Amino acid sequence: MKLTAILLTAALWGAVRPVMAQTDSLDHGGPEGLDIYEELLMEDGGSVDPVVPRIAISPLVWDVNDSLSYIPGYDMYCHWNTDVIFDRGNTARFVHDTLRLVLSQQDCDHAIPCDGKLNSPFGPRRGRMHYGIDLELETGDPVKSAFAGMVRISKYNKSFGHVVVVRHQNGLETLYAHLSKRMVEPGQMVEAGDVLGLGGNTGRSYGSHLHFEVRFLDQPIDPSLVFDIEKGQLKAHTFDIHKGTFATIAAAKATAGTRRYHVVRSGDTLSAIARRNGTSVSSLCRLNGISASSTLRLGQRVRVN
Numbered sequence: 001m002k003l004t005a006i007l008l009t010a011a012l013w014g015a016v017r018p019v020m021a022q023t024d025s026l027d028h029g030g031p032e033g034l035d036i037y038e039e040l041l042m043e044d045g046g047s048v049d050p051v052v053p054r055i056a057i058s059p060l061v062w063d064v065n066d067s068l069s070y071i072p073g074y075d076m077y078c079h080w081n082t083d084v085i086f087d088r089g090n091t092a093r094f095v096h097d098t099l100r101l102v103l104s105q106q107d108c109d110h111a112i113p114c115d116g117k118l119n120s121p122f123g124p125r126r127g128r129m130h131y132g133i134d135l136e137l138e139t140g141d142p143v144k145s146a147f148a149g150m151v152r153i154s155k156y157n158k159s160f161g162h163v164v165v166v167r168h169q170n171g172l173e174t175l176y177a178h179l180s181k182r183m184v185e186p187g188q189m190v191e192a193g194d195v196l197g198l199g200g201n202t203g204r205s206y207g208s209h210l211h212f213e214v215r216f217l218d219q220p221i222d223p224s225l226v227f228d229i230e231k232g233q234l235k236a237h238t239f240d241i242h243k244g245t246f247a248t249i250a251a252a253k254a255t256a257g258t259r260r261y262h263v264v265r266s267g268d269t270l271s272a273i274a275r276r277n278g279t280s281v282s283s284l285c286r287l288n289g290i291s292a293s294s295t296l297r298l299g300q301r302v303r304v305n
């Protein structure tokens with residue numbers, strides 16, 4: 001792209017600032033010490049705000065009005081939006097070959113965001129997708145940037161609570177949600193391990209924890225494919241992305257969106273139903289508002305996902 005075109009794109013992006021539409025839903029599972037956020041983020045309202053000059057907060061804070069070359073991954077995204085957390089419409093950019101992202105070249109260029117153990121994985125959960133992993137922490141514990149990069153989002157969001165998103169040089173973005181305090185501003189450069197804020201329980205969250213996401217071109221990636229949380233290290237120094245990476249997630253999302261039920265037959269037990277449906281008795285109890293010792297009725301519909 002010619003420089004003039006890049007600058008024009010940047011100017012247009014500055015002029016048209018999508019407004020985030022939020023919806024609320026009471027349709028979620030019970031408390032589990034976890035977040036209950038939904039992917040409700042990116043329905044662009046399309047309204048046009050007046051162009052407001054943007055002023056750097058400090059010499060270390062940059063935006064597109066300073067120079068595009070400061071924005072990590074600008075050539076891939078062609079925008080830098082400090083309002084919208086993720087662009088759900090950004091689905092078709094990555095359709096071709098495998099792209100190998102370099103994650104690390106030395107020991108000090110990456111960090112696990114917090115020390116807590118993983119208590120909820122990426123994937124379908126309570127009938128919808130969980131696009132990150134949940135890590136245990138106490139409110140007030142430091143939350144660190146996984147890699148060096150530039151803070152793109154630092155704001156309060158109804159679902160994520162106090163949330164920070166960092167764009168990294170390789171195009172990956174990482175998200176840190178439910179913070180009690182944010183300590184960085186959009187445009188701020190950070191190093192791996194820099195404290196972005198303090199862990200907490202804000203937004204749609206039950207119990208203090210860190211909801212941590214990894215995304216590429218707005219598409220979610222299982223952070224457990226990038227980090228070995230138990231060992232506290234990267235899985236590998238590179239990460240390969242190909243269209244299959246996101247097709248798997250799309251398939252899981254389709255499954256997650258479909259509620260499945262089991263109709264109780266003679267001889268059924270909760271544990272047998274759980275086993276046949278790849279879930280647990282405690283999940284069935286939570287989904288159906290019953291206890292493990294509840295008596296099942298013949299013909300009863302038991303929700304299984």
Ligand SMILES: [Zn+2]
Binds near residue numbers: 035130210211212
């Ligand atoms: Zn989560």
